[in-house]
Amino acid sequence: MERITKxxxxxxxxxxxxxxxxxxxxxxxxxxxxxxxEEADVIVAEEIIEGEEIIIxxxxxxxxxxxxxxxVTERLNKN
Amino acid sequence: MDSKYNKSAEQLARQKKQRMRVIKRRKTVGVITTTxxxxxxSVGMAFMALDAWDREYDAHQQMLAExxxxxxRPEISQEEKERANIQYYEDHYSPETIDNLKGSIINEYGILxxxxxxxxxxxxxxxxxxxxxxxxxxxxxxxxxxxxTCEKDQVNYATASEEVRIxxxxxxxxxxxxxxxDQLLEAQQKAKYLEPDSSEFLENKEIxxxxxxxxxxxxxxxxxxxxxxxxxxxxxxxxxEGKQK
Numbered sequence: 001m002e003r004i005t006k007x008x009x010x011x012x013x014x015x016x017x018x019x020x021x022x023x024x025x026x027x028x029x030x031x032x033x034x035x036x037x038e039e040a041d042v043i044v045a046e047e048i049i050e051g052e053e054i055i056i057x058x059x060x061x062x063x064x065x066x067x068x069x070x071x072v073t074e075r076l077n078k079n
Numbered sequence: 080m081d082s083k084y085n086k087s088a089e090q091l092a093r094q095k096k097q098r099m100r101v102i103k104r105r106k107t108v109g110v111i112t113t114t115x116x117x118x119x120x121s122v123g124m125a126f127m128a129l130d131a132w133d134r135e136y137d138a139h140q141q142m143l144a145e146x147x148x149x150x151x152r153p154e155i156s157q158e159e160k161e162r163a164n165i166q167y168y169e170d171h172y173s174p175e176t177i178d179n180l181k182g183s184i185i186n187e188y189g190i191l192x193x194x195x196x197x198x199x200x201x202x203x204x205x206x207x208x209x210x211x212x213x214x215x216x217x218x219x220x221x222x223x224x225x226x227x228t229c230e231k232d233q234v235n236y237a238t239a240s241e242e243v244r245i246x247x248x249x250x251x252x253x254x255x256x257x258x259x260x261d262q263l264l265e266a267q268q269k270a271k272y273l274e275p276d277s278s279e280f281l282e283n284k285e286i287x288x289x290x291x292x293x294x295x296x297x298x299x300x301x302x303x304x305x306x307x308x309x310x311x312x313x314x315x316x317x318x319x320e321g322k323q324k
Contacts, residue, residue, distance in 0.1 A: 004104070011103035019112070021119040035115045035122075040083050042091050042122040053100055060096040066130055067271070069091070073123035076116060 001049050004032060012056065018043070022072040031064075032056060033072045044068050084118075088125035256297050263290045 004010060004020055011017045018034035025031075030047040034056075044065050045056040059065050266287045273280040 007107050009105050009107055010101045012099040013102050014099060019115040021115055033119060035119045037114055037118065040087050040118045042087055042119060043094060055098055055100055058094050058097045060094060062092065065091065069123050069126050073120060073127060076120045
């Protein structure tokens, strides 16, 4: 299964399409920073491979969300 | 910051765990759109501002509680308390200045301290049995810095007015805490990326414990100085009342 990359737009089962703006790899996990343009919506989620499917699981650990947002914002600020 | 980004940041802070399958993928042409990047950055910055505000608010509440506990005196009027609180909000709202709260609030009441005497009492007399060799070294080192600071500024610490000594001592303690807190934050961040129980992790853990101990030591020194200031203010008021009579 090909992992999700930064230059992709993914559609979830709720039929919403998100841009993958950044990916943060930590502790053998991949966290996606996803943006939905129309609603200026951002979610932080972990990418999980299950068989032939890719699942994304949104984070509810506020400390982890803070950590990921900080990393992503720093990266985007540098660009 | 645009309110829609603030709203998105608040939603992000409250997001719940949810699993969803990816049902479709498409490559974007070259790079992600500028709009998406702007949203990503704006929401990220709004989110971090929320976080900074939360931390600032927590620090504010803690310092306010400490101030109230340390400075509670029945003879202070409600008006004075309100004025001090307003002053606090106005002057000490940013994280950089919160550390100076105790010094400036106490100055608000025009209280004086003798930092050197209190420092000696704390580090050498009162607490001598509890001091291990490291802490004693720290205390001597700290006292040396204090004297060096006074000498550099051509202040004779032994004969300087209490106001000058207060100012130097509070400034020294506050800047010391600033530096230590920066070091602590750095070590805590580093700990997140180290393998638990690895030698580097344990070494970092020891560094965190040492810094925490030093911060507590400096905090204690400020507390003692604060207590002394309250006493001196009381004595000063009594003396003034005595003169009036």
